[in-house]
Amino acid sequence: MNKNRLEAFSDGVLAIIITIMILEIKVPEDNSFESLKPLIPVVLSFVLSFVYVGIYWNNHHQMFQVVKKVSGSILWSNLFLLFWLSLIPFATSWIGSQNFAAVPMCVYGYLLLMCAISYTLLQNKIIKLEDKDSTLYKAVENDKKGKISLACYISAIPLAFVSPWISGLLYIAVALIWVIPDSRIEKQINKN
Amino acid sequence: MNKNRLEAFSDGVLAIIITIMILEIKVPEDNSFESLKPLIPVVLSFVLSFVYVGIYWNNHHQMFQVVKKVSGSILWSNLFLLFWLSLIPFATSWIGSQNFAAVPMCVYGYLLLMCAISYTLLQNKIIKLEDKDSTLYKAVENDKKGKISLACYISAIPLAFVSPWISGLLYIAVALIWVIPDSRIEKQINKN
């Protein structure tokens, strides 16, 4: 089974997810600068989610570069990831329109957690199909970044009820450690 | 005629169909967990349809792997399938917003039936163009899964008026037997 269509389909879904979010930025009824003010939280949540979807696209791109074969179970693991990612626009719009209130921030964190878990599942499925000497396996052997992210999400979800701003800072922190694309795979390619 | 653009166009349409459905999940006006409650049927219907579109994409992907040539009539059969699939978001939103009432469930079943029929038509067109020894022909020779699905849809449509839950269970059952991607084609490739 070849991986090209899986990549093309994922690119399509990710491109739509990243662009559909802007439909939630409602055009003001007025033509003053003040009318843009209520949009600030909406735009901020859009920026955060844009970066997250960008991170997933970058890492997905990098991971599939070393993939040689694709199985039925990889197709479904990929769809499982796309499912959770496709809920991001909903949560983004909710946190923005509710001014980063506790419950929406908690739900947003839950979605980010599910995205991270399903990404890890996909990664494991790929490693299982490739042999243990695979470039990918070596690259993600001790997945420090992944573990820190999971820890951040898991603490951010309940902390939203202490202060939603703590959760927000944790989401931003995770985004920042991932913006640098996963150079581990690149390094491992060069080593071989 | 080469099959690449047919695949690319189908991937595009399927990616949009699967993602457009989330636009129907309206963001709550409130920021409590309770405000998510009325969304439960909408999200459940989204999950079911996401799985269905995923199944069609997976099988479409697998089927076109063994396709060597594409004719004008295959292009139109493919568009006929995409037409019925593109109505899925409408029916999904209807069953969700009407809490799985009888008429919407019946219409949803009718659409699934038309998708199944048009998929079979497309398959037959492809087999006709390839010769009888084709991998695809052997793989789908006695299409047990396909026949069970048709039987389920045809019974689910009137049964919605007995109880919409019976129809719902039948739709879930069909989804489950297809989630396992069509290993018949894979097997047939390995045999050759």
Added chain:
Amino acid sequence: MNKNRLEAFSDGVLAIIITIMILEIKVPEDNSFESLKPLIPVVLSFVLSFVYVGIYWNNHHQMFQVVKKVSGSILWSNLFLLFWLSLIPFATSWIGSQNFAAVPMCVYGYLLLMCAISYTLLQNKIIKLEDKDSTLYKAVENDKKGKISLACYISAIPLAFVSPWISGLLYIAVALIWVIPDSRIEKQINKN
């Protein structure tokens, strides 16, 4: 300049145009069969436009198969075609929601006319770049289908004010003569 990205971009735009139209089919507030009744004109207009966009995709696909090189002016002619096609969802929704009234039918015809003209412009640009012995040139030498279509559109626009049904029938007629994909190019390929 290679033609792959032009094809990929056009496929993307056409896939979105064909799928975005279903967003106009508003989900009924009720759960009866009667609530589907007011949707009938909307669905009919959707079917007609789906077929039209399908025709453009098919012919675009066939035309670019024989294209070897792409110039800056071809890129813009292609965008000019995509511009007019992208207005189809607007007109489709208008004729459907206004029950095929005269003015919307006339505007719909005008858009179809502009699509046809811009398609012909694109075709001519391609022929000019290829040499006169090109497969495409021979295939469309005496463009009978194209001329009949133009004649139909030009008569349908004013005839909408006599009766919108005449225009409707003319649009359906043109669609029917094009549903059969442009076998002229296929024939010409086989001749060479």
Added chain:
Amino acid sequence: MNKNRLEAFSDGVLAIIITIMILEIKVPEDNSFESLKPLIPVVLSFVLSFVYVGIYWNNHHQMFQVVKKVSGSILWSNLFLLFWLSLIPFATSWIGSQNFAAVPMCVYGYLLLMCAISYTLLQNKIIKLEDKDSTLYKAVENDKKGKISLACYISAIPLAFVSPWISGLLYIAVALIWVIPDSRIEKQINKN
């Protein structure tokens, strides 16, 4: 790292941006020609933005033709460009619905400026990765068009408060000087 998926993803996002704008052209409630009148500014703003996104797609297409390798930092520069481009539909809809009022025109110009800056950043990242003898470097060596555009945007933003029409004319002027695709790259390819 190969550039194919970066191109495919960018094509997807640009195709969605260019098509999503038409969703803002609200279908009239009436069926007269007069009901189209209030749509004129919306359609005009759509045409301008369609041309701008078309220009970015054309130049992006041309630039990546000479790109051989892609790095993580190019992926992010590309996403930064796509971010600003994805805000174009919002500003387009705002200037159209507010009849080209001063503040929206100023915001629109700001977005165009950010698009131009992020495009230049992307270009510089690519040149840095390629060596100094790269085709791209020579092609954009003294980026006259780019400098004129920046000057126009920077003057158009404050001038919107003198008269929004001056800004509008400046945006149209910049579009016109770019509609002709960047023949510098083509020329440079032929020279080598």
